[in-house]
Amino acid sequence: MTDGLPETADAHARREAEVRHLLNGFEEELADWAEAARARGPLEKHQSQIESAVRVIAGALEQLRSLPDAERHRKAPELVLDLHHLWDFFRTKLTVRHIPRYQRFLAVADELAWSVYDPVRRAAAMARPGLREPPLTFLSRHPVPFAAARGSDFEELLTSGKQRTLAGRRASGYLPFPVIGIPWSASHHLPALLAVAHETGHHIEDDFGLAEPLRTRLREHAGLPAERIDVWEPWLGEVFADVCATLACGEAYVRTLADALAATPVTAHATGDYPPPRLRLLVCRAALITAGAHVPPDLPGAIDPDDEEAPAVVNALIGVGFRELGGASLASLIGLRNSTQLTEASRRLCTGLRTKRNDVPGVLAAAALAFLDAPDAYDVQAVGMRAQNEALSLVPKGPRAASATEKLLVARDSAAGLALFGLLDADASES
Structure with missing residues (x-):
């Protein structure tokens, strides 16, 4: 009524x-x-x-x-x-x-x-x-x-x-x-897809209770003065996500990120969530070194005293395993396998061949490197579409386990x- x-x-x-x-x-x-x-x-x-x-x-x-x-x-x-x-x-x-x-x-x-x-x-x-x-x-x-x-x-x-x-x-x-x-x-631009690995890093931190352990590691193991700990702590979520993406996609993520940062207006970098662009890339570089992956040449830009903090922070965050992950290290869980083969895999894509990789992150990383190194060949050989098809051919049938x-x-x-x-x-x- x-x-x-x-x-x-x-x-x-x-x-x-x-x-x-x-x-x-x-x-x-x-x-x-x-x-x-x-x-x-x-x-x-x-x-x-x-x-x-x-x-x-x-x-x-x-x-x-x-x-x-x-x-x-x-x-x-x-x-x-x-x-x-x-x-x-x-x-x-x-x-x-x-x-x-x-x-x-x-x-x-x-x-x-x-x-x-x-x-x-x-x-x-x-x-x-x-x-x-x-x-x-x-x-x-x-x-x-x-x-x-x-x-x-x-x-x-x-x-x-x-x-x-x-x-x-x-x-x-x-x-x-x-x-x-x-x-x-x-x-419409497959290399941009590597950012998904970064966003997945945020979900790993959230879902598996890593936020407080990461803060503890930063405070107790980075060896930085207290005032610098206070500077790094607000960046921690984005730093961890960058580390995850770097481990998962290797140098392809680092170089793709460098291009994205170079194309972004300077004012867009002025946020409390991220380190300055150069320091952010140094974090990724340190993660590559920790994982034993191929490291691209030195970064452009003037050397800054704070540069040395990036390796210390990365080592503090992922240098040892996580109790929350059964003691496993992050690199052992999500690190890109056979990262030294990426260059050859990207060359194969640029000549119309398959990468011969058996992992989706590896195929996508190879495609991103193909674009970074030879954008014209990337287009002529339809690398983006072919890499998508190759990646999907690796996906097993059936639902994902939850x-x-x-x-x-x-x-x-x-x-x-x-x-x-x-x-x-x-x-x-x-x-």
């Missing part, structure tokens, strides 16, 4: 049918997405991500369906709209994967993220069971790549529009798996769905 005209029996029946359509239709859509994610389905690589998101939304719908008739009739239109708006965050990122051009690029991006993330996930499995869905990459209007953490507020990433209610905005803190945004323009502890995942997502409904319902009751 509303504050307006009294509801007739016919109107009540129509409202009941309308609410039934809203709920049934949404549940059928969720079931369709779950079916597409099953083994041998078109989205089987996203099974754990889709199942997690579906459980959260379906849990909220179940709570809505269980309300008394009158309350359900009154609240359903707005609450279903809010849930659709939240689900659209996932829907749009999955739908674009049905477009062949973007499906191929995003499949490669997902596989690069998985190649960096999964070894760490497996090493941390004993300490952190019940996880982890891998990061989902997506194309974004944001001008630079970015990472949004599991469980973070993704309200700013939702599409703006008149349908978004206050309740829906308040309920956007339930991101069930990490995501990585990639500029749409990057889908966790052996399925009950923990279900309980986690069910609790999130219940909490999500509680927040939406409370706001709807106040309106």
Whole structure:
């Protein structure tokens, strides 16, 4: 019953049918997405991500369906709209994967993220069971790549529009798996994809509880004066992400980053999150040395006394294994294998041959080096497209493993769905 005209029996029946359509239709859509994610389905690589998101939304719908008739009739239109708006965050990122051009690029991006993330996930499995869905990459209007953490507020990433209610905005803190945004323009330039390894580094820090251990290592093992520790500490997240990307993609990431930094306006470097450009590249160089990888020539620019801090910081951060990762070192988990063969692999690409690599990061790193060393041959030999195809040929069939502890995942997502409904319902009751 509303504050307006009294509801007739016919109107009540129509409202009941309308609410039934809203709920049934949404549940059928969720079931369709779950079916597409099953083994041998078109989205089987996203099974754990889709199942997690579906459980959260379906849990909220179940709570809505269980309300008394009158309350359900009154609240359903707005609450279903809010849930659709939240689900659209996932829907749009999955739908674009049905477009062949973007499906191929995003499949490669997902596989690069998985190649960096999964070894760490497996090493941390004993300490952190019940996880982890891998990061989902997506194309974004944001001008630079970015990472949004599991469980973070993704309200700013939702599409703006008149349908978004206050309740829906308040309920956007339930991101069930990490995501990585990639500029749409990057889908036409494969070397830009190496930034995904950097963003995956952020998720490794977040998901596996490395933030405090990294701060402790910086303070206790870098050997820097206290005032310099205070300077480096705000940079730590970006430094660690650069180290991860360097270990995973070798000199290709360092040289690609150097080009990106050179093309960026000087004012854009004035941020508290990153070291100055030269120092940032020296961090990557130190990571290459730590991993025993090929190191490019000395960096351009004037030598600065602070240059010597970069190797000390990198050694402090990754010189020894992490207790949180079963004692494994980061280089042993995600370090690029056979990095000395990258030059030959890039030359093969530029002559129309396959790289002969058996790892996705290696193929993509070789493609980036091919562009850096011979951009004309890169275009003539269609290296970008061929490297994507080669990388995808290395991906095994079947869903990606998420966790052996399925009950923990279900309980986690069910609790999130219940909490999500509680927040939406409370706001709807106040309106």
